[in-house]
Amino acid sequence: MATYTDADARKLVMRDMRLLAPGMQERATAFVARCEAAGAPILVWETQRTHDLARIYYALKRSNARDGWRTWHFYGLAVDVIHPTRQWVPWESPDQAAVDWRGRVVEIARSCGLDWGGDWISFKDWPHFQFDTLKPSPSDRSIELYVNHGIAALWKEVGALEGAPAASSFAPPPNVIADGVADTRRMMNALGVRKFR
Ligand SMILES: [Zn+2]
Numbered sequence: 001m002a003t004y005t006d007a008d009a010r011k012l013v014m015r016d017m018r019l020l021a022p023g024m025q026e027r028a029t030a031f032v033a034r035c036e037a038a039g040a041p042i043l044v045w046e047t048q049r050t051h052d053l054a055r056i057y058y059a060l061k062r063s064n065a066r067d068g069w070r071t072w073h074f075y076g077l078a079v080d081v082i083h084p085t086r087q088w089v090p091w092e093s094p095d096q097a098a099v100d101w102r103g104r105v106v107e108i109a110r111s112c113g114l115d116w117g118g119d120w121i122s123f124k125d126w127p128h129f130q131f132d133t134l135k136p137s138p139s140d141r142s143i144e145l146y147v148n149h150g151i152a153a154l155w156k157e158v159g160a161l162e163g164a165p166a167a168s169s170f171a172p173p174p175n176v177i178a179d180g181v182a183d184t185r186r187m188m189n190a191l192g193v194r195k196f197r
Contacts, residue, residue: 004056009062013046014048015044018166021076028044031079043084044080045082051069054067075138081129088127117130
């Protein structure tokens with residue numbers, strides 16, 4: 001297996017809010033605005049995530065999702081946020097400014113309808129926030145829904161289909177979806193979950 005570095009990962013990070021589900025665009029936009037107003041500013045480091053980047057994070061042991069299918073980022077239902085200047089440091093630093101910042105950020109996230117990865121028991125993912133109707137990780141059912149009925153069907157089921165857009169238009173990235181369907185067929189067939197045409 002190829003050896004990956006943080007630099008490889010950074011090249012692939014996408015942070016356009018318009019790549020998120022409409023409902024997630026609305027919640028993430030409110031999250032950013034309320035944190036700013038509360039004096040606990042955040043920077044949205046990452047929104048939607050490709051399979052390639054998910055695999056690199058897995059190889060770097062940054063995530064326990066071995067590919068995009070097992071992270072809500074792939075489906076446009078999660079964001080990773082950092083401090084605008086101190087970046088990742090305040091997520092784990094014991095200094096009082098960091099403690100205050102993350103306390104406010106997490107409280108505001110909950111008020112915006114977002115669950116926090118820092119609440120997970122098995123894998124603490126401090127910068128991670130996702131739509132609060134979701135299971136911690138996508139299930140086989142989510143993958144199936146996406147492949148057979150499309151991303152909008154999944155968004156509808158989880159209640160994220162409607163929402164004020166972060167900008168004037170929204171278009172799911174077609175290359176990501178095309179790659180994803182081919183990957184799903186391979187993976188689901190290998191797992192024996194269901195045979196795809
Ligand atoms: Zn995340």
